[in-house]
Amino acid sequence: MAHDQFLAAALAEAHLGAEEGGIPIGSVLVIDGEIIGRGHNRREQRFSSILHAEMDCLENAGRLSPDEYRRSILYSTLSPCDMCSGAALLYKIPKIVVGENVNFHGPEEYLRSRGVELEIVNDAECIALMKDFVDHYPELWNEDIGELAKK
Amino acid sequence: MAHDQFLAAALAEAHLGAEEGGIPIGSVLVIDGEIIGRGHNRREQRFSSILHAEMDCLENAGRLSPDEYRRSILYSTLSPCDMCSGAALLYKIPKIVVGENVNFHGPEEYLRSRGVELEIVNDAECIALMKDFVDHYPELWNEDIGELAKK
Numbered sequence: 356m357a358h359d360q361f362l363a364a365a366l367a368e369a370h371l372g373a374e375e376g377g378i379p380i381g382s383v384l385v386i387d388g389e390i391i392g393r394g395h396n397r398r399e400q401r402f403s404s405i406l407h408a409e410m411d412c413l414e415n416a417g418r419l420s421p422d423e424y425r426r427s428i429l430y431s432t433l434s435p436c437d438m439c440s441g442a443a444l445l446y447k448i449p450k451i452v453v454g455e456n457v458n459f460h461g462p463e464e465y466l467r468s469r470g471v472e473l474e475i476v477n478d479a480e481c482i483a484l485m486k487d488f489v490d491h492y493p494e495l496w497n498e499d500i501g502e503l504a505k506k
Numbered sequence: 507m508a509h510d511q512f513l514a515a516a517l518a519e520a521h522l523g524a525e526e527g528g529i530p531i532g533s534v535l536v537i538d539g540e541i542i543g544r545g546h547n548r549r550e551q552r553f554s555s556i557l558h559a560e561m562d563c564l565e566n567a568g569r570l571s572p573d574e575y576r577r578s579i580l581y582s583t584l585s586p587c588d589m590c591s592g593a594a595l596l597y598k599i600p601k602i603v604v605g606e607n608v609n610f611h612g613p614e615e616y617l618r619s620r621g622v623e624l625e626i627v628n629d630a631e632c633i634a635l636m637k638d639f640v641d642h643y644p645e646l647w648n649e650d651i652g653e654l655a656k657k
Contacts, residue, residue: 398569405556405565405593414556418549421654441592442556444613446652462595465616501597503572 361385362454362476365430368395368408369484375400378492378499379484382412382431384448386423392416398499407499408432409439413446424448432481434461436500444469454481458489459500512536513605513627516581519546519559520635526551529643529650530635533563533582535599537574543567549650558650559583560590564597575599583632585612587651595620605632609640610651 361383368381372395384392394411397403406414409431419427424446429435434456435443443451443466450472456463463473489496497504512534519532523546535543545562548554557565560582570578575597580586585607586594594602594617601623607614614624640647648655 402569403565404567404569404597405561410556414554416555418553418555418649421649421652424652437592437595438589439592441588441590441595444588444592446555498569498572501572501575 359430359452359476361390361428361430362432362452362478362481364390364393365408365432365454366478366480366484368393368412369432369481372396372400372408373484373488378495379488380408380431380433382408382429384412384416385428385430386419386426391419391427396499399495405438407436407439409435410442413442419446421447428452430454432478433485434459434463434475435466436461440466443471450474452476454478455485457482458485510603510627512541512579512581513583513603513629513632515541515544516559516583516605517629517631517635519544519563520583520632523547523551523559524635524639529646530639531559531582531584533559533580535563535567536579536581537570537577542570542578547650550646556589558587558590560586561593564593570597572598579603581605583629584636585610585614585626586617587612591617594622601625603627605629606636608633609636 365381369379373379377399378396380396392415396408397406428450430452432454516532520530524530528550529547531547548557579601581603583605603625
């Protein structure tokens with residue numbers, strides 16, 4: 356309820372994705388207190404295997420300079436997967452704010468070992484939105500995170 | 507000269523990228539002895555921060571099942587960066603054939619620690635193509651790998 360304004364913006368992206376029939380995960384990139392990129396998972400919408408929320412956000416932010424990335428904070432409604440964590444490492448993004456890591460837990464320890472600061476919020480709305488999706492669309496969710504569907 | 511046919515296909519993608527004025531890195535994804543996706547770095551061509559060769563290849567391969575990724579081999583003319591290595595981890599791609607790791611060295615030890623088999627070819631043509639690019643376009647190259655430009 357009392358979301359940080361940037362996490363609220365990421366959550367708005369997640370809701371936008373849900374409205375489009377997609378996987379409800381959203382992300383924003385913030386530099387010097389300003390949102391310079393927004394994105395949400397577009398697996399369904401673009402038939403994409405790489406447009407996770409964070410990737411879509413980084414793509415929409417455009418080509419930034421190494422110096423800009425080093426001043427940035429990446430927000431995501433869900434703990435970033437290996438791919439999105441890797442993108443943050445590539446560009447040396449120093450901090451990631453994670454809406455929740457209850458429904459999915461990415462390589463957080465590895466990120467920390469590489470010097471990335473993680474702030475885990477475990478926001479109730481982020482958790483509820485994702486849980487509802489995973490419960491209703493387990494096959495799409497498993498495809499998105501590369502997991503063999505549970506039997 | 508005596509390239510593996512799949513590394514040759516990745517190299518052909520790298521040359522295609524160079525002809526387009528882009529960063530000359532190419533990639534193919536192979537399943538059951540067949541190329542099912544090809545790609546090359548499109549930072550310049552698409553003004554993209556995420557379309558490294560391997561990402562472009564995975565995107566062009568389409569949405570595959572977890573089972574298909576688990577039978578796949580990813581070829582790249584250059585050692586995959588953190589982002590592309592993370593994408594391989596996300597989809598549990600079991601093997602990556604690396605054209606060369608002389609001009610750039612990604613998180614190979616981490617990939618191995620996560621169970622990925624790496625075959626480092628250090629092919630002379632891959633090395634020469636990349637070296638020529640890095641020598642001529644250091645700023646574009648540094649932007650692509652998130653490095654602050656050398657002074």
